[in-house]
Amino acid sequence: EWLYGDGADASREELKSKLKEMKDIVGPIEKRKEEASQRPAKIQSIKESLESTKAFIDSMRTQINAAEQISSSVATESSSTTTADPSSSTSNDFEGLEDEDTTSSPTTTISTEAPSSTPSMPQYTREDLDEIVAVYETIHSWFNTKLAEQEALPPTADPVLLVADVHAKSQELTTASMNIIMKAMKIPGQERAQWGDYGGGSSSSSSSKKPKTK
16 A cells, blocks of 8 residues: 555655565564464374484383393302312322322313303493483473474464474484494494584584695
8 A cells, every 4th residue: 555655756765665674574474474383294294203212211121121131140150150169279299209190180271251142342332322311301392392382372372482492402312322323333423424424514524624745
């Protein structure tokens, strides 16, 4: 209405000012619409990420507990087999008079090797478990809080559970899990970026630098 009235003779600056006013009104509406259309898929994605991370944590805990139990069992068996044979300490008055090949008793070698089912070392450590659990619990708590706040808002209110934030938290879960796996696989930090830029991101740039030759 203004455009076809006083706006017909408006200056360029006035037109720019009116355009900004319109964008200030329409912008938040479009943003809410965009967020509302993308939010369901992102919510489903982070739920799946949380579930897979929880399954990974359960698997780690089971593996660590099993490795510790096996290690404890092997240590107990090993200590019980090191008990000296009492007959080896007996002697008589004629000891040393007979030929050496007839008096020497067979030497028993006690194997200290662990059973074949025993892992040389756990794939994951308690520190690895604590690290991924901390990330999982932080993001799980954040998501539940924000989701409850978002569901309590009317459609016309600005969102508090942003699509970009949900995506970032999902990526954080994936990165944390991959870092634990790669560390257990003994992959050096400077090579982890080749597997999807996990482990900080700065490692790839530093590893690509070559020393200058004189």
